[in-house]
Amino acid sequence: MQHPSGEGGTVARYGTEHKEATRRRIIKVAGRRLKKDGLDGSGVTTLMADAGLTNGAFYAHFASKDALVAATITDQLQEQQALLRQLADEPDGFARFVRAYLSPGHRNDAESGCPSGALLDEVARSSPEIRRAYSAGILGVADDLATLMAPGAPGTGRRRALGCIAILVGTLQLARAIDDPQESEAVLAEGARAISALLATPEH
Amino acid sequence: MQHPSGEGGTVARYGTEHKEATRRRIIKVAGRRLKKDGLDGSGVTTLMADAGLTNGAFYAHFASKDALVAATITDQLQEQQALLRQLADEPDGFARFVRAYLSPGHRNDAESGCPSGALLDEVARSSPEIRRAYSAGILGVADDLATLMAPGAPGTGRRRALGCIAILVGTLQLARAIDDPQESEAVLAEGARAISALLATPEH
DNA sequence: CCTTTAGGATTACGACCATACTACAATTGG
DNA sequence: CCAATTGTAGTATGGTCGTAATCCTAAAGG
Structure with missing residues (x-):
């Protein structure tokens, strides 16, 4: 294992970015699968098959399933952050975000939707590793949502944004849980009303 | 299977209520276990062991695990309904309910807390049988919560109550998910603010 | 151009746990 | 004391995570 006289060290036989690209592909498809079937409902074999690989290759990329879940949650929340930053450049960004979030389309498509909405109570039961990843990620999301809510005062209102996230989620x-289309849409409408009500009250 | 001449049918050798009592005991302890470890995280063997029985006896009481989960969710929501009815007789029942719901004690004790708070996203991914049980149960809860919110006008405001439930959950x-005591308590406080804001807005 | 070589993937396996089901035994009321 | 009902214990099948040995292939060097 030791190079007797060398410094050169490891010579990359594969292109340096190949492994990293594979890792990212696993995380991306795991995001969809985990949101669709849940943290407990998705097995390593299935997750790898989604990425076009087999189970054995998994542990070359992640130390454990929890490590993949943590990495995936971090990635999902960063993606959501990027979406919020993008909306910050558009007029009525916040209103458009809320409308899309509480739309029947988002309700019916958990697979490509908000990770909190799909997994929050499972995260609450998960290992510290996963909860740490979620906590750090959601605070970042809250900061960007706060900027979207009050474009004039950056950096303030993280906690108000967390309240907004709680309502949305x-x-x-x-x-999603209610098995009656009319009541389900009424719930979405009530959520939008609650957001409006929260915005109408003074900051603190 | 058909009794050729009889009406009397089955003669109960065990006290008629013995099996029913066992069934109820299973459902009660399953409520705690499912809220603690999740629907996917709790196995039939564990659930039966909690009730002081072994796995084999399970299928004398329930047709499948889903059937038990559905029965348990129905029971849990009926228990919540009973709590709300009880609070309706006391002054400031609604405010007291919200305060207890958003307390650190409830946050730290999912096992004996609200079933929606512990299981909602898993319910949304579950079988139609489970979703039906949840839907019927939560609408009942919403009706009683509506009464608690506006004691003067019974029967109205179910949807507003559903909005309130969404915020609380x-x-x-x-x-529960956030791994930072200060931010976590801030979230609870923001939830209470959101409820107040919702109450301050006109009905529709 | 061809061999070497190491990184990455595959297949296979181990130990364990899941649900579902079935004989068999224990219990208990009549 | 009988017999139905309830519970025990064990089985079947499949899925889980994680590990280990094998194979493949892409890149480096002669």
């Missing part, structure tokens, strides 16, 4: 989950 | 889940 709870509403989405309830609309 | 989302807030509780977020507070």
Whole structure:
């Protein structure tokens, strides 16, 4: 294992970015699968098959399933952050975000939707590793959402944004769970009303 | 299977209520276990062991695990309904309910807390049988919560109550997931603010 | 151009746990 | 004391995570 006289060290036989690209592909497809079938409902074999690989290759990329879940949650929340930053450049960005979040389309497509809406109570039961990843990620999301809510005062209102996230997530989950189309859409509408009500109250 | 001449049918050798009592015991302890470890995280063997039985006896009481989960969710939501009815007789029942729901104690004790807060996103991914049980149960809860919110006008405001439930559930889940005591408590406080804001707005 | 070589993937396996089901035994009321 | 009902214990099948040995291939060097 030791190079007796050398410094050169490891020579990259594969292109340096090949492994990293594979890792990213695994994380991306795992995002969809985990949101669709849940953290406990998705097995390593299935997750790898989604990425076009077999189970054995998994542990060359991640130390454990929890490590993949943590990495995936971090990635998902960063993607959501990027979306919020993008909306910050558009007029009525916040209103458009809320409308899309509480839409029947988002309700019916958990696979490509908000990770919090799909997984929040499972995250709460998960290992510290996963909860740490979620906590750091959601605070970042909250900061960008706060900017979107009050473009004039950057850096303030993270906690108000967390309250807004709680409303959005709870509403989405309830609309998904209720097995009655009319009541489900009524829930989405009530969620939008709750957001408006929250915005109408003074900051603190 | 057909009794050729009889009406009397089955003669109960065990006290008629013995099996029913066992069934109820299973459902009660399953409520705690499922909320603690999740729907996917709890196995039939564990659930039966909690009730002091072994796995084999399970299928004398329930047709499948889904059937038990559905029965348990129905029971849990009926228990929540009973709590709300009880609070309706006391002054400031609604405010007290919200305060208890968004308390650190409830956040730290999912096992004996709200079933929606512990299981909502898993319910949304579950079989039609489970979703039906949840839907019927939560609408009952919403009706009683509506009465608690506006004691003067019974029967109205179910949808507003559903909006309130969404806020409570989302807030509780977020507070449980966040791995930072200060931010977690801030989330609980923001949830209470959101409820107040919702109450301050006109009905429709 | 061809061999060497190491990194990455495959297949196979181990130990364990899941649901579902079935004989068999224990219990208990009549 | 009988017999139905309830519970035990064990089985079947499949899925889980994680590990280990084998194979393949792409790149480096002669």
